[in-house]
Amino acid sequence: MKNAIIFFYNIEPTELQEKKNAYSFYVDYEKYYLYKLMRPKSDIDAMLKIVNSHPKSFHKIIPNRIGEPTTKIENAYYILIKILGPEHSEIDIRDILLNEIPYDEASVLDRSNWGALWSEKVDYLEYQVSELAAPHPIIKKSFSYYVGLAENAITYYNLLNHEKLPLYISHRRIPDPPISLDFYNPLNLILDIRVRDIASYYKIQFFNEDFDRMLKEVDLLIEKDILSPLEYNLLFCRMLYPSYYFDLLSQILEKDEDEQSALKYIEKISQYEKFLNEIWHRFSKKSSMIKIDWLI
Structure with a gap:
């Protein structure tokens, strides 16, 4: 080379x-x-x-x-x-908010139709698991739970009254760990509504950080008072959708990632449900929120 x-x-x-x-x-x-x-x-x-x-x-x-x-x-x-600047500077919620850039042109990078994209993803993964999951008992045992979470997210999304929201330059995923090398990499770019990156950051960091610290990160966002009622709902909806598990699942089934890696998420299911509950109640002080009976 x-x-x-x-x-x-x-x-x-x-x-x-x-x-x-x-x-x-x-x-x-x-x-x-x-x-x-x-x-x-x-x-x-x-x-x-x-x-x-x-x-x-x-x-x-x-x-x-x-x-x-x-x-x-x-x-x-x-x-x-x-690479411009340091490679390994930690990215936090402040960096995400400071780097919000609206983009108003139509583009093939638009990923804002979450309901359709999520439904397509779940269908694809269900097929993959049915064909490839036999050697992976951890996946076989946990997959249905995360499909249930995804279906809750899809239902929540479809129940919302969708007004047109502006698109922002966003990331396919916030990197794990969130560092400047990947955050400022143009190959990671897509277009979506601005809560995408916020949700992605919260989901990644929840499994890396202390529970109370993550609630403080959520409180910091609320204190800035920059989201509309619809955006609070969309942010919660995106927090429901288990992209972290599905991304790893693809690595396990397609690229021989060790399925033990999934335990990082599976062992914190109860804590993450508690986190979602706390977020919902915090957001409900800023917006009318859709109630999920088993979670709230």
């Missing part, structure tokens, strides 16, 4: 290391990542349009020697990114 980088980018990489779907290296003490593209070309084109309109909000995309953002190397496409 070193020779390919020299040829396509006219730079001399040092300390080249292969990572998951990427290579990292230095040029003149500055850090670079050469990422293998894992998204369709239509997504990449739309992502580049966003990055070009907000260049200071993300790590820098470096074009190849003929000025193209993507490069084909050994039958795969790559994109080179120069």
Whole structure:
């Protein structure tokens, strides 16, 4: 890969290391990542349009020697990114709120139709589990619970009176752990309503942090008083949806991740239900909320 980088980018990489779907290296003490593209070309084109309109909000995309953002190397496409600032700075809820950027153009990156996307995801995972879960007793035992959570989230979403909300530049997922390397990576971009990233952050951090600290993070958001009644409901709805478990499930079934990893979530089911209950009651002071009988 070193020779390919020299040829396509006219730079001399040092300390080249292969990572998951990427290579990292230095040029003149500055850090670079050469990422293998894992998204369709239509997504990449739309992502580049966003990055070009907000260049200071993300790590820098470096074009190849003929000025193209993507490069084909050994039958795969790559994109080179120069890291701006520290790699491992911790991201918290303040960073998420400070980096809210509205985006009002139609785009293939729009992921705001949650009900349809979630239903499609559940159907797909149910098929996968039926075909592939036999060697995974932990998954077989826990899967139906998380499908139930997802179905509650879908029902909650469908019961809401959906007014048109503005789209914001968002992330497919807030990274775990939430650090600046991934948070400012343009390859992680999508468009959605702004509570997506907030919910993703809360869900990831709940399983990494102390219960009371996470409630303080929620209180910090409420104190800022920036969400509409509908946004409080949508945020709670997204907290219900177990994206954290489903993401790991795909890794277990498709990429041989150890299913013991799922215990991180399964062993905190009761605590997470309590967390949801606390959030619901806090949000109910700001908005009329839909009641879920088994949870509230």
